Amino acid sequence: MAEAPLFQRLCIIGPGLVGSSILRVARERGDIAASLVASARSEHTLERVRALGIADVVEGDAARAVQGCDGVILCVPVGAYAGVMAHIAPHLAPGCILSDVGSTKGSVLRDLGPLLPEGVHLVPAHPMAGTEHSGPDAGFAELFRGRWCIVTPPPGADPEAVARVRALWERAGSMIETMDAATHDKVVAIVSHLPHLIAFTICGTADDLAQETREAVLRFAASGFRDFTRIAASDVDMWRDIFLNNREAVLEMLARLTEDAQAFGRAIRWGEAGFIEDRIRRGRKIRRSLIELKQA
Numbered sequence: 001m002a003e004a005p006l007f008q009r010l011c012i013i014g015p016g017l018v019g020s021s022i023l024r025v026a027r028e029r030g031d032i033a034a035s036l037v038a039s040a041r042s043e044h045t046l047e048r049v050r051a052l053g054i055a056d057v058v059e060g061d062a063a064r065a066v067q068g069c070d071g072v073i074l075c076v077p078v079g080a081y082a083g084v085m086a087h088i089a090p091h092l093a094p095g096c097i098l099s100d101v102g103s104t105k106g107s108v109l110r111d112l113g114p115l116l117p118e119g120v121h122l123v124p125a126h127p128m129a130g131t132e133h134s135g136p137d138a139g140f141a142e143l144f145r146g147r148w149c150i151v152t153p154p155p156g157a158d159p160e161a162v163a164r165v166r167a168l169w170e171r172a173g174s175m176i177e178t179m180d181a182a183t184h185d186k187v188v189a190i191v192s193h194l195p196h197l198i199a200f201t202i203c204g205t206a207d208d209l210a211q212e213t214r215e216a217v218l219r220f221a222a223s224g225f226r227d228f229t230r231i232a233a234s235d236v237d238m239w240r241d242i243f244l245n246n247r248e249a250v251l252e253m254l255a256r257l258t259e260d261a262q263a264f265g266r267a268i269r270w271g272e273a274g275f276i277e278d279r280i281r282r283g284r285k286i287r288r289s290l291i292e293l294k295q296a
């Protein structure tokens with residue numbers, strides 16, 4: 001027998017790639033929410049959500065959308081949180097669980113915490129799943145299957161609210177890890193934010209070179225460079241907001257990477273083959289361990 005829905009009325013604010021994927025999996029399973037509300041700013045997004053048939057209620061005004069909901073998930077770029085929260089806070093029902101999917105977590109406590117009404121439970125989360133595409137048409141119900149979701153409850157968070165958010169992600173197919181916001185921000189700085197910074201940068205560097213030499217350099221990009229370009233094709237607003245809202249951790253990881261890259265350059269200059277081999281071996285080892293982890 002199917003389990004009872006975790007939420008009676010769940011509102012997704014910002015039904016883009018991630019938000020529409022939550023709506024899809026909730027729609028498909030039926031045990032995440034009895035009723036689904038989607039709220040978006042643009043008429044185009046509202047139209048697409050209606051056409052896709054992934055929400056019971058589609059509402060332009062986020063303040064109206066959250067009324068009567070026992071669950072609300074912010075799925076907008078992290079730089080938009082403070083503005084959206086100021087708009088919806090007075091309309092959140094007592095007992096409601098407010099969660100999100102943002103890629104930075106210290107900023108969520110900073111931007112939502114002070115505006116949180118009495119009796120509303122804040123339980124931030126971050127599904128470690130995505131693609132370079134965005135918007136409601138890019139979502140799919142299987143996005144979270146077999147992927148980690150990091151839950152970052154603030155100190156003193158209501159255990160029942162935390163359990164419901166965890167259950168939502170479990171039902172979406174994810175594996176759950178709980179950590180504090182500061183640890184989360186450091187971890188994702190190295191495994192997600194820095195790789196994107198490198199991808200955006202290498203594309204710019206190659207493009208500059210092509211312009212300087214007036215050569216079609218990129219024509220010769222085989223799979224190595226192409227692998228970088230997939231993530232470099234990601235959304236501008238989302239990534240601007242991530243870098244600006246995880247400034248400290250990204251700068252710390254970038255400083256470490258810069259030191260390590262300089263050491264690599266020095267080894268090349270002085271012909272230190274052993275150092276170079278060691279670096280390559282470490283890369284191969286990490287790749288192998290990730291593949292084994294995936295197969296386990």
Ligand SMILES: NC(=O)c1ccc[n+]([C@@H]2O[C@H](COP(=O)([O-])OP(=O)(O)OC[C@H]3O[C@@H](n4cnc5c(N)ncnc54)[C@H](O)[C@@H]3O)[C@@H](O)[C@H]2O)c1
Nearest residue numbers: 014015016017018075076077078080102103130131134135
């Ligand atoms: N794309 C990924 O790989 C990924 C993975 C995990 C988490 N996230 C996080 O999830 C969130 C959403 O990302 P996405 O990839 O679904 O983005 P998306 O661009 O597909 O969707 C974002 C939605 O937010 C709306 N929006 C944008 N600015 C807004 C504003 N100022 N006010 C109100 N609504 C606004 C957009 O119209 C859209 O509906 C972000 O916080 C992102 O950091 C993204």
Ligand SMILES: O=C(O)C(=O)C[C@]1(C(=O)O)C=C[C@@H](O)C=C1
Nearest residue numbers: 103127128129130131132192231
């Ligand atoms: O696969 C991709 O395209 C992603 O960039 C997904 C990715 C990641 O870096 O792993 C991007 C940002 C999110 O916060 C989580 C997941």
